Amino acid sequence: MGERRAANGDGAVSESAATSGVSSSCAVTRFLEGPIVQIAARLALAAIFFYAAIPKIGDPAAFARDIANYRLVPEEMVSPAAVMLPWIELVTALCLALGVLTRGAALVCAVLLAAFTAATTAAVLRGLNIECGCFGQSGSGNAVGWGTVVRDAAFLVPAVLVVLFDRGRYGLAKAIKRP
Amino acid sequence: MKKDMRSGFFALIGKAAGIVAVGAGLGLGVNALRADGLSLGATRPTVGDDKSTAGSCSAGPTTNVPEASIDEARALYGKPGVTFVDARSRADFERGHVKGAVLLPYEAAAAAAGQASLPVPTDHRLIVYCEYVNCQLSSLLAQLLSQSGCERVRVLKGGYPAWASAGLPTGTGP
Known part of the structure; x- marks a missing residue:
């Protein structure tokens, strides 16, 4: 019980403050596990990854050039990455949109976004004047900059929310399991 | 409790790995079927790989390009x-x-x-x-x-x- 108590200004322990702290933390958790946050985060991630995957699938050669321009991936791995990555993004987007293997898909998103954030950060720090390649569209002039880094890092937020707080309540998998 | 958490963690990693495997397999499969599929070897011809003679340039020794x-x-x-x-x-x-x-x-x-x-x-x-x-x-x-x-x-x-x-x-x- 001791650890749940909070000391007030004159040294006395306030049980109600502790209780209110715990209940507000529970309320935050309930909110983060709730349908608004979970469905919005899932669908936002699904839309981002779907939007990112389609142009790259359409033009893998351009995406390979974008990857090569980062000069982070060994040359022999550039084409396999350009071929596989967009499809991984697409499968991930479908899982998130449907609510199937949701946390696994969100974990894939989080790992990919962390890698993209690291790659774009490295490109900016090395002063590379290259296209992002984040959403395909090679030749669009969408150059890598700190804005790209911040955007990729921001996309991590919904991914982490789904990994940590999804309870599988709002997806197709749950609907199928219901009698 | 700890055991449950550990098995939950491994289940999560397994699901993520499954998604990556399906996506990678689809990518490789579709690439193999596409007429414009990428070659999965080196991404660019290296000096000396291509023995063809392009255009009207006469065949000559290859060098690193300055x-x-x-x-x-x-x-x-x-x-x-x-x-x-x-x-x-x-x-x-x-x-x-x-x-x-x-x-x-x-x-x-x-x-x-x-x-x-x-x-x-x-x-x-x-x-x-x-x-x-x-x-x-x-x-x-x-x-x-x-x-x-x-x-x-x-x-x-x-x-x-x-x-x-x-x-x-x-x-x-x-």
């Missing part, structure tokens, strides 16, 4: 016997290019290698450029031209942005 700085390119621009070669796509070329440059997209040049003449004067000094500072198209095309026996080929350091930002002559359209 770079030309923007100052060197500026000094060479407009001189007789110097041609700038744009390795980008037609769309990029039409948006802006070195004035008087010849459009020769790398993909088209690679496809034509050994089968058709390339539209570059082979006895000229060729300055090849592309879109970005580290864009590889220019070095790929320069290597292709070198492999085909064009001896005086250089890559413009900094590509088209360096040329345009230096206020040197540019053109738009076809």
Whole structure:
């Protein structure tokens, strides 16, 4: 019980403050596990990854050039990455949109976004004047900059929310399991 | 409790790995079926790999392609016997290019290698450029031209942005 108590200004322990702290933390958790946050985060991630995957699938050669321009991936791995990555993004987007293997898909998103954030950060720090390649569209002039880094890092937020707080309540998998 | 957490963690990793495996498999499968699928070996021809002779350049020894700085390119621009070669796509070329440059997209040049003449004067000094500072198209095309026996080929350091930002002559359209 001791650890749940909070000391007030004159040294006395306030049980109600502790209780209110715990209940507000529970309320935050309930909110983060709730349908608004979970469905919005899932669908936002699904839309981002779907939007990112389609142009790259359409033009893998351009995406390979974008990857090569980062000069982070060994040359022999550039084409396999350009071929596989967009499809991984697409499968991930479908899982998130449907609510199937949701946390696994969100974990894939989080790992990919962390890698993209690291790659774009490295490109900016090395002063590379290259296209992002984040959403395909090679030749669009969408150059890598700190804005790209911040955007990729921001996309991590919904991914982490789904990994940590999804309870599988709002997806197709749950609907199928219901009698 | 700890055991449950550990098994939950491994289940999560397993699901993520399954998604990655399905996506990677689909990507490889579709690539194998596509007419324009990528070769999964090296992404670019390396000097000495391609024994074909491109265009009308006579076959000759292949060398590493040197770079030309923007100052060197500026000094060479407009001189007789110097041609700038744009390795980008037609769309990029039409948006802006070195004035008087010849459009020769790398993909088209690679496809034509050994089968058709390339539209570059082979006895000229060729300055090849592309879109970005580290864009590889220019070095790929320069290597292709070198492999085909064009001896005086250089890559413009900094590509088209360096040329345009230096206020040197540019053109738009076809």
